[in-house]
Amino acid sequence: MIYKIALQRNILLLLMLIFFHHGGLIAQETDIKRYGVAVIDNLSAYHAQVKADSSKKMVELRTLLPAVRYDLRYATANNFMHRRMYIPPTRHTFLRAPAAQALAAVQKELGMQGYGLKIFDAYRPYSVTVSFWELVKDERYVANPSKGSGHNRGLAVDLTIVDLKTGQELDMGTGFDNFTDSAHQGFSSLPAAVLKNRELLKTTMQKHGFTPLETEWWHYYWPNDKNYEVLDIPFAALRKPIK
Ligand SMILES: C[C@@H](N)C(=O)N[C@H](C)C(=O)O
Numbered sequence: 001m002i003y004k005i006a007l008q009r010n011i012l013l014l015l016m017l018i019f020f021h022h023g024g025l026i027a028q029e030t031d032i033k034r035y036g037v038a039v040i041d042n043l044s045a046y047h048a049q050v051k052a053d054s055s056k057k058m059v060e061l062r063t064l065l066p067a068v069r070y071d072l073r074y075a076t077a078n079n080f081m082h083r084r085m086y087i088p089p090t091r092h093t094f095l096r097a098p099a100a101q102a103l104a105a106v107q108k109e110l111g112m113q114g115y116g117l118k119i120f121d122a123y124r125p126y127s128v129t130v131s132f133w134e135l136v137k138d139e140r141y142v143a144n145p146s147k148g149s150g151h152n153r154g155l156a157v158d159l160t161i162v163d164l165k166t167g168q169e170l171d172m173g174t175g176f177d178n179f180t181d182s183a184h185q186g187f188s189s190l191p192a193a194v195l196k197n198r199e200l201l202k203t204t205m206q207k208h209g210f211t212p213l214e215t216e217w218w219h220y221y222w223p224n225d226k227n228y229e230v231l232d233i234p235f236a237a238l239r240k241p242i243k
């Protein structure tokens, strides 16, 4: 008898666990879907898209560009949210194949001049953009989730230049994610050396097909010419081979 009651209690507990877990998932989906953007959040849908169009492949950047420096700020608490936004340990980041190849050409060209790239962020799951927007509702600095960000599509990259001799970042006048006028591309009340450094980043990125964002010197994006989908797929899942 006692055994039977214990069994029933365990079954009840299990059912409650399944109910609340499932409820949690639904709550999360509703949350990211409330902005009305179509979001790909399952790996098999992404794999099917890559099979239909190989330009949609999310290329892991450390493999393609081992000489680039990485300081993935949203994988640490050193960012404007003051908390980790990516599940630890996130060491790898991604761009769609054409953007990744173009970035390789940028790195090569800078290398010939004694410089290299440092990447702060590239692919960003859509749910992270939603969290950003909840804190900073300013489209100059954070993408509106009703449109989605180039980062969510694997088309945008936040980056700077380092001097290969010293390993130091070039002086760009402000730090990364400095959401003020002085970070704008058109802001000219800056020392000549800073303007020259920003110009070097801009001309090299533009030469290889990227467009600068007017309000952030570090943000560049690749044309969304294939209607690249907004993704909300974890970094670890994207590393799984496509069969
Ligand atoms: C949050 C910042 N690093 C950034 O990437 N801003 C642009 C506008 C974006 O969210 O797409």
Ligand SMILES: [Zn+2]
Pocket (backbone or CB within 6 Å): 151, 156, 157, 158, 218, 219, 220
């Ligand atoms: Zn950006």
